[in-house]
Every structure is written in C-alpha cells, then in structure tokens.
Amino acid sequence: MLSIFLLTAFNRALGTKALLISYKAFIDMLFVIPPIFVLLGLLDVWVPRDRMIKYMGEGSGLKGILLAFFIGSAAAGPLYAAFPVSAVFMQKGVSFRNVIIFIGAWSTTKIPMVLFEIESLGATFALTRLLVDIPGIIIIAMLLSKLVKENEIKDMYENAHKMSS
Amino acid sequence: MDSYIFYGITIVLLIFSFTKDREKSMAALKKGWRSFENILPEFLVVLLLIGVMLAVSSPQMISNILGKESGWIGVLLASLVGSVTLIPSFVAFPTALLLLEAGAGYMQIGALISTLMMVGLVTMPIEIKYFGKRMTILRNVFAFIFSFFVAFAIGKVVG
Numbered sequence: 001m002l003s004i005f006l007l008t009a010f011n012r013a014l015g016t017k018a019l020l021i022s023y024k025a026f027i028d029m030l031f032v033i034p035p036i037f038v039l040l041g042l043l044d045v046w047v048p049r050d051r052m053i054k055y056m057g058e059g060s061g062l063k064g065i066l067l068a069f070f071i072g073s074a075a076a077g078p079l080y081a082a083f084p085v086s087a088v089f090m091q092k093g094v095s096f097r098n099v100i101i102f103i104g105a106w107s108t109t110k111i112p113m114v115l116f117e118i119e120s121l122g123a124t125f126a127l128t129r130l131l132v133d134i135p136g137i138i139i140i141a142m143l144l145s146k147l148v149k150e151n152e153i154k155d156m157y158e159n160a161h162k163m164s165s
Numbered sequence: 166m167d168s169y170i171f172y173g174i175t176i177v178l179l180i181f182s183f184t185k186d187r188e189k190s191m192a193a194l195k196k197g198w199r200s201f202e203n204i205l206p207e208f209l210v211v212l213l214l215i216g217v218m219l220a221v222s223s224p225q226m227i228s229n230i231l232g233k234e235s236g237w238i239g240v241l242l243a244s245l246v247g248s249v250t251l252i253p254s255f256v257a258f259p260t261a262l263l264l265l266e267a268g269a270g271y272m273q274i275g276a277l278i279s280t281l282m283m284v285g286l287v288t289m290p291i292e293i294k295y296f297g298k299r300m301t302i303l304r305n306v307f308a309f310i311f312s313f314f315v316a317f318a319i320g321k322v323v324g
Contacts, residue, residue: 022212035175041197045189076171080288083295084200107282113254120258128322140307
C-alpha cells in the first residue's frame with residue numbers, strides 16, 4: 001500500500017500507470033473470480049464429505065491423484081484463486097498430497113494456459129515443460145506431505161474450516 | 166474467451182442447483198460470497214502489487230538483464246525475476262517470446278516461466294493465510310529448485 005503512494009509521490013506517471021494496471025487487473029479478476037466462488041459454494045453445499053473423501057481423501061490412491069490433476073488443469077484464473085478452492089477441499093477431507101497436486105496442476109498445467117503456451121512458445125517448449133512438470137508436481141506433493149508435520153497439517157485443515165464459513 | 170465458457174458452465178450448474186434445492190443453492194451462494202469476503206483484502210493488495218510490478222518493469226528492462234546472459238547466472242536471475250513477479254500468463258508468454266527474439270536462451274526462459282507460475286513471492290501473504298508460514302516457504306522453495314530442473318530439460322530439448 002505504502003509503496004504505491006511513495007511511487008506516485010516520486011513519479012506521477014509511474015504511479016498512475018501502476019494504478020491503471022491494477023485497475024485493469026481488477027476488472028480482469030472480476031471476470032474470472034466470481035464463477036470460481038460460486039462453484040466453490042456449490043461444491044461445498046452439494047458434495048458430501050464422505051463422497052469427497054472416497055474420491056480424493058487419504059487412501060484414494062491413483063483416483064485422487066488423477067482427479068486432483070484434472071480439476072487443477074481444468075481451472076481458470078491465477079494461482080491465488082486456487083487457495084480458496086483448496087480450503088474447501090481440505091474442509092471436505094481431500095488428502096494433503098492431493099491438495100498440493102491440485103495447486104501444482106493449477107499453476108502449471110492449466111489447460112487454457114497450456115494452449116496459449118503452445119501458440120506463443122511452440123509445442124516442443126510446452127510439451128517438454130508439461131512432461132517434466134507432471135512427475136515434478138507429484139514429487140513435490142509427496143515431499144511436502146512427508147515434511148510438513150502432522151499438527152501443522154491439522155492446523156491448516158482447521159483453518160480451512162474458518163476460511164470458508 | 167474461455168471466461169465465457171467458464172461463466173456459462175457455472176451459470177448452468179447454478180440454475181440446475183436452484184431447480185433441485187432452492188435453500189441449498191442460496192447457502193452455496195452465501196458461502197461463496199463469504200469466502201470471497203474473507204480473502205478480498207489480500208486480493209486487493211496483490212492486485213496493487215501486480216500494478217506496481219508491471220508498471221515498473223518493462224520488456225526492455227527484463228531483456229537487458231537476461232538478454233545476452235547465457236549459462237547458469239542467467240538462469241538464476243531468470244528464476245529470481247520469475248519468483249518475485251506475478252504476471253498473468255497472457256502477458257508472460259508474449260514477453261517470453263520477445264525475450265527469446267532478443268537473444269535470451271531457452272534455458273533461462275524456461276526457468277522464468279516455471280518460477281513465474283509456481284513460485285509466488287507476491288502471493289505469499291494469501292498463501293500463508295491458508296497454509297501457514299512453514300508450508301508456504303517449503304512449497305515455494307521446492308518449486309524454485311524444481312524450476313531449475315525444468316530449465317535444464319527445456320534447454321536440452323528445445324535450446
């Protein structure tokens with residue numbers, strides 16, 4: 001916040017430019033964020049916890065991993081929009097590892113983005129990145145679920161309850 | 166364009182939900198709104214930061230830093246820039262293309278793109294709110310290290 005004012009004070013043009021860009025980003029965000037929150041609400045209300053656990057919770061195995069990937073890739077919007085969705089997932093009992101995979105997929109394998117990537121940087125670039133990312137995401141998810149302590153995970157999940165109600 | 170598809174699907178699902186159970190659907194909307202409210206202040210801060218980021222940097226400047234540099238220093242710089250920035254992909258990819266044409270190496274650009282997507286210094290406040298400090302740092306550090314592998318692979322395959 002402060003930096004914005006300082007910037008505007010120092011350099012009128014830059015400061016105004018920054019605000020304009022933020023404004024445009026805000027409008028762009030308005031296009032993508034509302035549907036996500038509506039879907040979130042719908043997911044929260046309609047998918048019962050045990051159903052979620054069965055498909056994506058602890059011990060759901062390959063099913064959960066694949067689902068996490070698909071849902072993450074089908075997403076739209078910037079990475080930070082994934083966080084509220086993760087909160088609902090956690091609240092519904094999705095396993096920690098799958099949540100991380102979801103976030104990883106959202107950030108790197110988002111389908112609309114990959115398509116654009118192929119268009120601008122070429123299929124070789126995009127596919128290489130994709131192929132390296134997929135195992136990478138899984139490895140990171142596994143590492144994180146091993147390294148983050150039990151009680152921290154518990155706190156996260158409790159926090160998730162607070163965040164989405 | 167796919168925003169329309171996204172909105173479309175959401176609206177269809179919403180209508181479907183309303184026909185099935187009015188009360189539940191209202192609850193869903195309320196929950197969604199509540200979650201949005203919870204996170205709005207952080208969102209706004211992030212947006213402001215994006216604005217500053219984009220206003221201050223320019224393809225020119227990025228090109229100067231990464232342009233001729235090849236080798237691991239360039240990769241490191243690219244990773245650092247990618248980690249800090251938060252550029253939407255429809256801006257990032259054309260910029261990457263420009264950089265490539267200006268002479269940046271594929272390995273560096275690979276690092277840039279990967280860190281740009283996965284590591285978010287700017288989004289850390291939000292992430293911490295959801296996941297706590299330690300987990301956020303761990304995830305970002307892993308993503309950062311991982312991006313070097315991505316860079317390497319891209320360099321080998323494409324560069």
